[in-house]
Amino acid sequence: MLYDVAIVGGGVIGCAIARALSRFRLRVVLLEKECEVGFGTSKSNSGIIHAGHHAAGGTLKGELEWAGNRMWDALHEELDFGFARNGELMLAMAGDQLPVLEHYRRQGIERGVTGLEIWDRERIHREEPAISADVVAALHAATAGVVNPYEVCFSLIESARRNGVALLVDSPVRGIARDGDGTFALQTPGGAVPARFVVNAAGLYSDEVARMVGAGGFSIHPRKGEEYLLDKRLKGLVRNVIFPCPTPQSKGILVIPTYDGTLMVGPTATFVDDKNDRTTSAKGAEEVFAAVRRLVPGISERDCIAEFAGLRAVADGEDFIIGPTAVRGFVNCAGIQSPGLTSAPAIAERIVAILKDEGLAMEPNPEYEPRLRKRVRFAALPMEEQARLAEEDSRFGRIGCRCEQVSEREILDAIHAGARTLDGIKFRTRAGMGRCQGGFCTWRSMQMLSAELGIPMTAITKRGGASWIVCDREEGDAA
Amino acid sequence: MITPEVRQLAPRYDVVVSGAGPAGMAAAVGARERGAERILLIDREREAGGILWQCIHHGFGLHHFGEELTGPEYAERCLRQVTDGGIDVLTDTYVYDISPDRTLTLMSGSHGMRQVRAGAVVLAMGARERTRGAIRIPGERPAGVLTAGLAQKFVNMMGLLPGRRVVILGSGDIGLIMARRLTLEGVEVLGVFEIMPYANGLNRNIVQCLHDFDIPLSLSTTVVDIRGRERVEGVTVAPVDQALRPDMSRAHDIACDTVLLSIGLIPENELSRRIDLRLDPVTSGPVVNSTMETSIGGVFACGNVVHIHDLVDFVSQESLLAGRAAGDYVTGRRPPADNIRLLPGDNVAYCVPHTLSTDREHVVYMRVRKPMEKCTIRFGDVFSVKVRYVFPAEMVNITMKPKFLENFHGDSLRVDVVQR
Numbered sequence: 037m038l039y040d041v042a043i044v045g046g047g048v049i050g051c052a053i054a055r056a057l058s059r060f061r062l063r064v065v066l067l068e069k070e071c072e073v074g075f076g077t078s079k080s081n082s083g084i085i086h087a088g089h090h091a092a093g094g095t096l097k098g099e100l101e102w103a104g105n106r107m108w109d110a111l112h113e114e115l116d117f118g119f120a121r122n123g124e125l126m127l128a129m130a131g132d133q134l135p136v137l138e139h140y141r142r143q144g145i146e147r148g149v150t151g152l153e154i155w156d157r158e159r160i161h162r163e164e165p166a167i168s169a170d171v172v173a174a175l176h177a178a179t180a181g182v183v184n185p186y187e188v189c190f191s192l193i194e195s196a197r198r199n200g201v202a203l204l205v206d207s208p209v210r211g212i213a214r215d216g217d218g219t220f221a222l223q224t225p226g227g228a229v230p231a232r233f234v235v236n237a238a239g240l241y242s243d244e245v246a247r248m249v250g251a252g253g254f255s256i257h258p259r260k261g262e263e264y265l266l267d268k269r270l271k272g273l274v275r276n277v278i279f280p281c282p283t284p285q286s287k288g289i290l291v292i293p294t295y296d297g298t299l300m301v302g303p304t305a306t307f308v309d310d311k312n313d314r315t316t317s318a319k320g321a322e323e324v325f326a327a328v329r330r331l332v333p334g335i336s337e338r339d340c341i342a343e344f345a346g347l348r349a350v351a352d353g354e355d356f357i358i359g360p361t362a363v364r365g366f367v368n369c370a371g372i373q374s375p376g377l378t379s380a381p382a383i384a385e386r387i388v389a390i391l392k393d394e395g396l397a398m399e400p401n402p403e404y405e406p407r408l409r410k411r412v413r414f415a416a417l418p419m420e421e422q423a424r425l426a427e428e429d430s431r432f433g434r435i436g437c438r439c440e441q442v443s444e445r446e447i448l449d450a451i452h453a454g455a456r457t458l459d460g461i462k463f464r465t466r467a468g469m470g471r472c473q474g475g476f477c478t479w480r481s482m483q484m485l486s487a488e489l490g491i492p493m494t495a496i497t498k499r500g501g502a503s504w505i506v507c508d509r510e511e512g513d514a515a
Numbered sequence: 516m517i518t519p520e521v522r523q524l525a526p527r528y529d530v531v532v533s534g535a536g537p538a539g540m541a542a543a544v545g546a547r548e549r550g551a552e553r554i555l556l557i558d559r560e561r562e563a564g565g566i567l568w569q570c571i572h573h574g575f576g577l578h579h580f581g582e583e584l585t586g587p588e589y590a591e592r593c594l595r596q597v598t599d600g601g602i603d604v605l606t607d608t609y610v611y612d613i614s615p616d617r618t619l620t621l622m623s624g625s626h627g628m629r630q631v632r633a634g635a636v637v638l639a640m641g642a643r644e645r646t647r648g649a650i651r652i653p654g655e656r657p658a659g660v661l662t663a664g665l666a667q668k669f670v671n672m673m674g675l676l677p678g679r680r681v682v683i684l685g686s687g688d689i690g691l692i693m694a695r696r697l698t699l700e701g702v703e704v705l706g707v708f709e710i711m712p713y714a715n716g717l718n719r720n721i722v723q724c725l726h727d728f729d730i731p732l733s734l735s736t737t738v739v740d741i742r743g744r745e746r747v748e749g750v751t752v753a754p755v756d757q758a759l760r761p762d763m764s765r766a767h768d769i770a771c772d773t774v775l776l777s778i779g780l781i782p783e784n785e786l787s788r789r790i791d792l793r794l795d796p797v798t799s800g801p802v803v804n805s806t807m808e809t810s811i812g813g814v815f816a817c818g819n820v821v822h823i824h825d826l827v828d829f830v831s832q833e834s835l836l837a838g839r840a841a842g843d844y845v846t847g848r849r850p851p852a853d854n855i856r857l858l859p860g861d862n863v864a865y866c867v868p869h870t871l872s873t874d875r876e877h878v879v880y881m882r883v884r885k886p887m888e889k890c891t892i893r894f895g896d897v898f899s900v901k902v903r904y905v906f907p908a909e910m911v912n913i914t915m916k917p918k919f920l921e922n923f924h925g926d927s928l929r930v931d932v933v934q935r
Contacts, residue, residue: 320653
């Protein structure tokens with residue numbers, strides 16, 4: 037089938053674009069190289085919806101951060117991923133940082149960001165008693181929030197698919213050919229995918245994809261960030277996302293109360309050469325814990341339950357690269373680093389407008405349904421509601437993951453919604469994300485995957501490819 | 516299923532036991548012995564018995580049953596006592612919440628959400644294994660890094676292997692047992708690496724599980740890097756100095772597809788925290804008196820939820836005591852209050868129970884901080900015992916007879932382990 041638009045890359049940007057295009061009567065396909073969407077950079081994102089005052093004026097980042105910020109309430113209302121506007125505090129730890137706070141406050145106000153307020157020490161400690169006694173003042177930004185970035189990807193693609201978008205996973209684009217009539221043919225291991233327009237949302241690999249059609253001229257430099265997740269016991273230690281005063285290179289190392297209440301600390305910011313280097317390091321851990329202890333002294337390495345690293349797709353010049361190219365019909369959406377997640381809904385609309393300018397006719401899709409059915413987050417429900425559900429379906433009464441209190445029914449629903457791997461279940465339901473890190477529930481999730489998908493235990497993977505979990509006694513049966 | 520299903524849940528029980536592993540089973544039996552009538556034993560798995568079912572090796576029961584048993588045999592013995600005692604066993608049920616007035620909220624596959632009131636509660640939730648995140652092993656995050664207990668579940672309960680070339684980090688008992696188990700399954704076990712200068716498991720396991728199978732144990736050595744994008748492809752190990760800092764100049768790579776972690780157990784005290792029980796920062800378990808009663812009256816705790824044991828027999832003995840005390844509590848028999856506090860001193864990490872009374876015999880369980888040979892365990896200046904050696908990995912238990920304390924009039928007793 038000839039598609040109107042092929043989107044390369046199923047991170048949050050690709051998924052947002054797919055969903056935005058599903059409003060129109062178009063044949064759209066999204067090509068993802070991993071076995072599920074969101075399994076690259078988006079999965080290890082810090083999950084912050086930035087307040088709107090961070091990025092400098094005169095940049096695409098500055099323009100789209102605030103535009104994107106305002107779109108999240110509506111998106112959340114339609115798609116029901118974890119999202120809360122819990123606010124942000126940028127802390128000045130010494131008097132000479134006060135002008136920095138003032139700079140960001142002004143930058144925000146000029147852009148129209150509401151709810152920016154300088155707090156004195158007393159106010160800070162009244163609202164956030166865990167913050168260091170050394171704090172001098174802070175800039176509070178009420179518009180900041182947190183989301184579960186992987187859930188955003190899953191919801192966006194589920195909505196897009198319900199509205200007609202095709203999803204091809206395990207489909208890395210190896211090359212792009214062009215016919216005489218201008219049609220693109222995207223080469224994947226499963227065959228060529230023809231499309232009239234291509235949106236390059238390939239994240240870390242967007243420079244390589246652009247070069248396939250001669251629309252390059254930029255490089256992506258992976259900048260690694262290590263993050264450390266802390267035991268849920270610390271839930272509520274801080275309510276706002278806690279920032280130090282930023283430096284030109286980075287927003288700094290943060291304390292992030294995630295949507296589900298787990299505290300996360302990080303990220304580091306180090307350029308690496310390898311686009312696959314997601315290693316964590318002893319040095320990174322030291323750096324993170326030393327930095328956050330200065331802001332919130334009650335945090336300790338002892339509370340760490342998991343660590344991971346992600347790679348930001350940084351383009352030369354640090355700004356987003358969004359726009360048409362010399363190759364008609366090929367649109368770049370590259371260099372999307374922080375505040376990329378915040379900007380994602382606005383970036384998607386920008387791409388829709390660019391495709392229109394490039395000559396793509398857009399008729400509204402009369403069957404477009406923006407809403408997804410609300411999903412059950414069993415652990416977060418009031419007890420009466422949990423009791424009612426457990427009465428209705430005994431699988432709600434069976435707790436699959438004890439640490440995060442995830443019911444077996446939710447794990448089944450996740451599999452029916454498309455989870456094919458242990459990580460697919462984990463990032464949809466939180467099963468395996470808690471303090472035992474899957475020690476108790478891994479085998480149970482595997483049994484459910486095996487039964488529902490009709491595959492042997494040995495075919496189950498952590499996240500696709502060769503990430504098998506168990507093998508048979510007989511040699512040679514392992515993946 | 517061995518235990519019959521509970522058809523009807525009563526709104527009120529004399530004793531409710533949370534967790535039906537060896538600790539919970541013994542506690543329920545103990546409560547019955549002392550005349551508690553309605554006893555409910557709860558577990559979240561589909562069968563009572565806890566982790567014993569996957570411990571198919573022998574070495575259990577010598578102290579408690581007077582003969583050597585496998586884990587499943589030990590579980591069956593305990594379960595028979597439970598069913599003979601007419602104790603209600605409610606499986607497939609998760610204790611969701613508990614309040615200080617001893618109301619428990621349960622979530623059950625077969626009964627939905629229910630509340631029960633208990634005359635006394637025994638907490639016997641056991642422990643979980645420490646994971647990679649707890650020690651922050653640097654490197655990539657491939658599949659194939661798992662705890663030894665999960666591997667044991669795969670191999671012994673599901674007939675599946677966790678991999679073909681295995682490196683074991685940590686010399687805890689489960690890791691040692693799995694080194695032997697996997698070797699018997701034809702898996703290559705390349706070595707056990709322990710960051711401390713001494714092993715963390717029982718000596719008999721070092722001999723029977725490693726030496727007998729020529730599996731090398733490297734002390735003062737740790738894993739400093741894990742490689743593999745999708746599945747584990749290898750690790751780097753390095754010796755550590757006295758401050759446990761790795762010496763990268765002497766590091767070397769090992770090709771493997773699996774890393775088993777046997778780096779310790781953590782008592783599962785999430786329920787205890789719901790009612791703000793006083794916890795001991797060293798054991799991470801509740802502070803208990805000589806009847807295994809916690810800081811809240813009528814709430815008892817026993818087994819690995821209090822402190823990590825190395826032998827299930829001692830779990831059973833300690834839990835029988837806790838169950839009997841819970842039975843006494845609901846039948847109105849209160850023992851005299853404890854009048855001596857035990858203070859861990861030189862080379863003593865902790866003592867359980869935390870307090871004693873002078874009127875009766877007690878067993879004191881304790882762990883040392885570092886190995887020591889030819890030493891004396893001193894309880895103040897009232898009592899001492901000579902031992903040939905002590906190891907952090909081997910729990911010490913001392914029986915304190917009332918006669919030792921006859922002439923003691925203080926309110927605390929310092930416990931030291933000192934060189935002779």
